[in-house]
Amino acid sequence: MNICVFVKRVPDTESRIRIQHETRTIAEDGLNFVISPYDEYAVEEALRLKESKGGTVRVVSVGRDETVAILRKCLAMGADEVLLVKDGSPETYDGLRTARIIARAVERRLAGADLLLFGRQSVGADNSQVPAMVAELLGLPQATVVTKLEIDGASATALREIEGGMEKVVLSLPAVVTAQKGLNEPRYETLKGIMAAKKKEIPSVTLEELGFGPDELVSAVETIGLDVPAARQAGKILRGDPAEAARELVRLLRDEAKVI
Amino acid sequence: MIAAYLEVRDGKIKKSSLEALSEARRRAAELGVGTVAVLVGADVAGLAPAAFALGAAKVYVIENPVYADYSPQSYALALAGFAGEAKPAALFFAATAMGKDLAPRVAARLGVALASDCTKVAVKDGTLEFTRPIYAGKAFLSLRLKTSPKLATLRPNVFPLAESVGGSGETVRLEIAVPEGAIKGRVAEVLKEESAEIDVTEADVVVSGGRGLKGPEAFALLRGMAAVFPRAAVGASRSAVDSGWIGHQHQVGQTGKTVSPELYIAVGISGAIQHLAGMSSSKYIVAVNKDPEAPIFKVADYGIVGDLFEVVPKLTEELKKALAE
Numbered sequence: 001m002n003i004c005v006f007v008k009r010v011p012d013t014e015s016r017i018r019i020q021h022e023t024r025t026i027a028e029d030g031l032n033f034v035i036s037p038y039d040e041y042a043v044e045e046a047l048r049l050k051e052s053k054g055g056t057v058r059v060v061s062v063g064r065d066e067t068v069a070i071l072r073k074c075l076a077m078g079a080d081e082v083l084l085v086k087d088g089s090p091e092t093y094d095g096l097r098t099a100r101i102i103a104r105a106v107e108r109r110l111a112g113a114d115l116l117l118f119g120r121q122s123v124g125a126d127n128s129q130v131p132a133m134v135a136e137l138l139g140l141p142q143a144t145v146v147t148k149l150e151i152d153g154a155s156a157t158a159l160r161e162i163e164g165g166m167e168k169v170v171l172s173l174p175a176v177v178t179a180q181k182g183l184n185e186p187r188y189e190t191l192k193g194i195m196a197a198k199k200k201e202i203p204s205v206t207l208e209e210l211g212f213g214p215d216e217l218v219s220a221v222e223t224i225g226l227d228v229p230a231a232r233q234a235g236k237i238l239r240g241d242p243a244e245a246a247r248e249l250v251r252l253l254r255d256e257a258k259v260i
Numbered sequence: 261m262i263a264a265y266l267e268v269r270d271g272k273i274k275k276s277s278l279e280a281l282s283e284a285r286r287r288a289a290e291l292g293v294g295t296v297a298v299l300v301g302a303d304v305a306g307l308a309p310a311a312f313a314l315g316a317a318k319v320y321v322i323e324n325p326v327y328a329d330y331s332p333q334s335y336a337l338a339l340a341g342f343a344g345e346a347k348p349a350a351l352f353f354a355a356t357a358m359g360k361d362l363a364p365r366v367a368a369r370l371g372v373a374l375a376s377d378c379t380k381v382a383v384k385d386g387t388l389e390f391t392r393p394i395y396a397g398k399a400f401l402s403l404r405l406k407t408s409p410k411l412a413t414l415r416p417n418v419f420p421l422a423e424s425v426g427g428s429g430e431t432v433r434l435e436i437a438v439p440e441g442a443i444k445g446r447v448a449e450v451l452k453e454e455s456a457e458i459d460v461t462e463a464d465v466v467v468s469g470g471r472g473l474k475g476p477e478a479f480a481l482l483r484g485m486a487a488v489f490p491r492a493a494v495g496a497s498r499s500a501v502d503s504g505w506i507g508h509q510h511q512v513g514q515t516g517k518t519v520s521p522e523l524y525i526a527v528g529i530s531g532a533i534q535h536l537a538g539m540s541s542s543k544y545i546v547a548v549n550k551d552p553e554a555p556i557f558k559v560a561d562y563g564i565v566g567d568l569f570e571v572v573p574k575l576t577e578e579l580k581k582a583l584a585e
Contacts, residue, residue, distance in 0.1 A: 169446070225400075236563070
């Protein structure tokens with residue numbers, strides 16, 4: 001199987017997010033950047049499929065030069081090849097822009113992919129747009145938010161989460177699948193893998209080399225404002241006898257908050 | 261006009277789609293344009309009155325046996341076909357499992373941008389402005405879309421349902437054919453969770469448990485409390501999920517679900533930053549924790565400092581009494 005996985009570099013989930021108001025961007029200093037957690041499930045799934053069915057795992061990221069760090073991690077985990085699509089622009093929140101870049105990269109640089117794996121969303125922009133858009137641009141079927149994936153010849157069966165249950169989706173390959181928590185438990189890199197990955201050159205391709213003109217990738221999303229939510233105020237804290245505290249809490253919920 | 265796509269599950273329109281239609285109507289009124297709804301399926305025309313009741317002037321019905329089962333490919337064809345025919349200024353979806361799966365395909369097909377999982381829609385300078393959480397709610401982004409139609413998915417449980425106006429309207433049938441062989445994926449089966457619990461994202465009340473529960477057994481206490489409310493669900497912190505005490509579909513937080521219920525009850529949850537991100541937009545937050553210094557108390561409207569194994573049964577009892585009145 002020829003598998004391509006698409007990953008994004010994001011601040012880790014313990015990060016406190018601060019805003020640079022003059023540029024309407026996230027302040028990056030002091031943030032610890034990692035591979036987006038859902039993307040890690042996608043990488044792991046690709047490696048497991050390769051181990052059971054043979055084939056290759058190629059991992060691709062669209063981003064700035066710093067993104068090589070997460071690609072190295074993927075090499076250390078066991079990916080065969082990686083590719084950085086160099087995009088110097090700051091976060092645009094325009095999923096279609098990214099999807100166009102990825103679709104073009106697939107057509108020109110990643111021929112023969114049977115399976116395109118993504119995380120269900122990037123942790124950050126939280127758009128959940130790019131994988132389904134790539135699928136549409138390439139005319140491929142998709143299963144998003146998948147917790148179980150089985151490949152049988154030229155078809156895939158996926159369980160995807162919906163409200164109050166699961167959908168069992170059957171896809172003909174090639175297809176797009178997005179990973180949800182629960183799909184697997186990602187492995188740690190081995191020391192040997194880390195050492196080997198350090199020495200490897202990370203191949204890259206520019207947007208120009210993918211055939212994009214300078215005005216072709218203007219974001220269609222205009223950022224008007226970016227802010228952190230107003231901090232919640234600490235409220236009433238009850239102590240003492242549990243029965244009394246419970247009674248008082250229910251009274252407050254009913255008479256003061258009027259929520260019950 | 262502003263259009264809302266009405267998602268049908270089990271022969272019924274999803275409540276969150278009716279919320280999206282309600283918001284479409286409010287913003288359309290502000291812009292001085294009409295409101296329409298779109299239904300796709302094998303046998304859905306009979307559902308149109310629910311949309312008329314909420315003020316849709318027209319309901320576009322795309323009916324064909326091929327649409328009997330949901331497929332993002334075929335439904336995207338249908339909705340892009342609708343957009344081409346009706347030329348709406350905007351098209352809203354509910355940000356449900358289906359909405360999030362489908363809207364990006366429709367956007368890509370139309371070559372337009374999409375605002376995902378919005379929690380606010382406003383009209384400014386005669387144009388729509390969308391606000392949406394990023395970093396699971398650690399920040400909020402307000403944006404405008406430069407392409408048309410403006411596509412957006414709206415977060416369930418955030419936009420109020422409009423009052424019924426008891427109106428009637430026109431049903432417009434659209435024939436949108438699906439070319440042979442174009443659909444390469446299908447839903448073979450829908451597996452319902454046996455408990456028929458509602459999803460944390462759709463519940464009015466979420467009762468969540470964390471590390472303080474000390475094991476899977478104590479979730480029975482939380483289920484007991486949730487059962488007191490008409491539309492409640494059980495949530496969990498990441499550490500409870502990672503310990504294997506409860507399934508990950510219950511996880512609230514940055515690698516789980518973002519919820520905004522009327523009432524969020526955090527039991528034995530200390531309040532890690534990634535958890536707070538996922539529930540801070542709840543209307544009221546209640547915390548039960550034995551550690552008075554737990555960060556959760558900094559965001560809670562009400563809290564009880566105490567042993568959850570003593571507090572939760574008492575609280576359940578009191579809630580039962582209060583709700584019975």
